[in-house]
Amino acid sequence: MKIQDKILELKKKKNAVILVHNYQIGEVQDIADLLGDSLDLSKRAQSTTADIIVFCGVHFMAEIAKILSPDKMVLLPDENAGCPLADMASPEELKKLKASHPDAVVVAYVNTSAQIKAQADICCTSANAINVISKIEKGKEIIFVPDQWLGAYVAKKTNRELILWSGFCPTHMRIIPEVIAEKKKKYPEACVILHPECREDSLWLADEIFGTGGMLKCVKESNKKEFIIGTELGIIYRLKKENPEKEFYPAAELAICPNMKLTTLEKVLWSLEEEVHEIQISKEISPKASVAIEKMLAIK
Numbered sequence: 099m100k101i102q103d104k105i106l107e108l109k110k111k112k113n114a115v116i117l118v119h120n121y122q123i124g125e126v127q128d129i130a131d132l133l134g135d136s137l138d139l140s141k142r143a144q145s146t147t148a149d150i151i152v153f154c155g156v157h158f159m160a161e162i163a164k165i166l167s168p169d170k171m172v173l174l175p176d177e178n179a180g181c182p183l184a185d186m187a188s189p190e191e192l193k194k195l196k197a198s199h200p201d202a203v204v205v206a207y208v209n210t211s212a213q214i215k216a217q218a219d220i221c222c223t224s225a226n227a228i229n230v231i232s233k234i235e236k237g238k239e240i241i242f243v244p245d246q247w248l249g250a251y252v253a254k255k256t257n258r259e260l261i262l263w264s265g266f267c268p269t270h271m272r273i274i275p276e277v278i279a280e281k282k283k284k285y286p287e288a289c290v291i292l293h294p295e296c297r298e299d300s301l302w303l304a305d306e307i308f309g310t311g312g313m314l315k316c317v318k319e320s321n322k323k324e325f326i327i328g329t330e331l332g333i334i335y336r337l338k339k340e341n342p343e344k345e346f347y348p349a350a351e352l353a354i355c356p357n358m359k360l361t362t363l364e365k366v367l368w369s370l371e372e373e374v375h376e377i378q379i380s381k382e383i384s385p386k387a388s389v390a391i392e393k394m395l396a397i398k
C-alpha cells in the first residue's frame with residue numbers, strides 16, 4: 099500500500115483533516131484537504147467538523163488552528179517546524195513597548211506566538227494587513243509586530259505611521275535586489291511578483307506585491323506567460339500545477355525556508371498514527387489570542 103493511501107485510510111478512520119501551507123513540499127501539497135495561505139487555513143481551521151487537524155506548516159499556524167478550534171486535537175507532524183520571524187517577538191519586550199505607548203493599538207502579524215497574539219488588539223495576514231490597518235481610527239498610535247518589512251510596506255500603502263518591531267523573515271531576506279535585477283535581465287518579459295515580507299529595496303523592483311493567495315490569483319488572471327516569483331520556493335510547485343502553460347522563475351534560488359521543508363509524508367502518517375505532536379495552549383493565553391484572531395476574521 100502506498101503511503102498516500104495509508105494516510106487517506108487513517109484520515110477517514112480518525113475523521114481528520116489535513117491543512118497544508120503553500121510553502122510545503124510538493125508531495126505534501128498533493129495530500130491536502132485544503133492547501134492555502136495563512137488566512138485561508140485560519141478560516142478552514144475555524145469551520146472544520148473534523149476531530150483532528152493535521153497541520154502541515156509551522157508552529158504558529160497550528161497554534162492558530164488550536165485557538166480557533168480548542169476542542170479539536172491539532173497535530174504538527176514535526177515539532178521542530180518553527181518560524182524564526184515569529185521567534186523574534188518576545189512577550190516581555192512587547193509588554194515593555196506597550197507600556198511606553200499605552201494608547202497604541204497593537205497589530206500582530208499572524209506569524210507570531212500565541213503569547214504575542216494574546217497581547218495584541220487584532221491580528222493580520224499579508225493578505226489583509228492593509229485592510230486591517232486602514233480600519234483603525236485615524237490618529238491612533240499603532241504598534242506593528244514583528245515583520246518590519248511588511249509593516250513598512252503597509253505603512254506606505256495606508257499612509258499611516260506605524261511603530262515597527264525589528265523582525266524579519268530570514269528566507270525573504272535572501273531575495274535581494276541584485277538577484278531580482280539579474281532575473282529581470284534574463285527574462286525581460288516576465289512579471290515580477292514579490293511577497294511583502296521582502297525588504298523595501300527589493301519591493302521597488304516588483305510589478306506586483308502579494309501574499310501567496312494573491313500571487314496565485316494574480317498569475318491565474320494575468321495574460322503574461324512568464325513570472326519571476328519572489329517568495330519561498332514551495333509556491334512554485336502549486337503555480338506550475340495550476341498554470342501548466344506558464345513559466346515560473348524563482349527571484350532567488352536561496353529562498354527556501356528550512357522549517358517549511360521539515361514535514362514529509364512519513365511524518366504526516368506517523369503524526370496520524372501516534373497522534374503527535376499535539377498543540378497545547380494555556381487556558382489564560384488561548385481566549386485572549388482568540389479575540390485578536392476573530393477580530394481579524396470579522397474584517398471583510
Ligand code: SF4
Binds near residue numbers: 180183209267268270
Ligand atoms: S518563510 Fe519566513 S515567515 Fe514563513 S515560516 Fe519560514 S521563516 Fe517564518
